Amino acid sequence: MGKLVPNRRTVIVSLAIAIVAVAVLLAMGRPPICECGYVKLWHGQINDAGNSQHIADWYTPSHIIHGMIFYALGWWLFVRRGWAGANGARWGLPLAVFLEAAWEVLENTEIVINRFPSVTANFGYSGDSVLNSAADIGWMAFGFWLVLRLPVRVTVALAILGEIVAGLVVRDGLVLSVIMLLFPIEAIAEWQAAGGVA
Known part of the structure; x- marks a missing residue:
């Protein structure tokens, strides 16, 4: 069946959505970059002030998986259901970019910033820098692109591998974060508190 191959127009629309999200985050008062004053390609600690402030971190696999999931949703809507002709x-x-951008804005509201440290393994979370949010949108688009290029089974294997590695190293990931944000489980919270990258 068909693939979700963007054209020039839809790539421009996607970039415009990302730019609007960046503008909204700046208007919300989010710091443009880490308040430490420098930018890192990789930040491997999840419970310090640099978490969610740089280009990539242990939550990057979750954003790549978002792209895979959003691709599947788009395929179901636009190819399978024939929505939009x-x-x-x-x-x-x-x-996909709209959904990720909406999450990045929501994630940086006071209610979510306050909830993350109280129920997830991300005890040091204080919101994202705008750079990190923009990078997260880019990582999501990379996940979307992977689905376009790879067989479905390889994409699924990569998503599972990303979750397993993040789970083993920092005791968190997309599935665990969603569970703990929506329906916190004490046993998971205790397991997360007992280890991971501090």
Whole structure:
């Protein structure tokens, strides 16, 4: 069946959505970069002031997996259901970028910033820098691109591998974060508190 291959127009729309998200985050008062004053490609600690402030961290695999999930959602809407007609599949990327951008804005609201440290392994979370949020949107787009290029079974294997590695190293990941944000489980909280990258 068809793929969600964007064209020039939908790539431009996707970039515009990302730019609007950056502008909203700046208007919300989020710091442009880490308040430490420098930018790192990789930050491996999840419970310090540098977490979610740089380009990549232990939550990057979660954002790549978002791209895979959003691709599947777009495929179901635009290809399987035929929503938006014959050229609807081209709108999969803008849909994915919109969903990720909306999450980045929501994630940086006071209610979510306050909830993360209280129920997830991300005890030191204080919101994202705008750079980190923009990078997260980019990582999501990378996950979307991987689905376009790789067989489905390889994509699924990569998503599972990303979750396993993050789970083993920092005792967190996409699935655990969603569970703990929505339905905190004391046993998981205790397990997360007992280890991981501090």
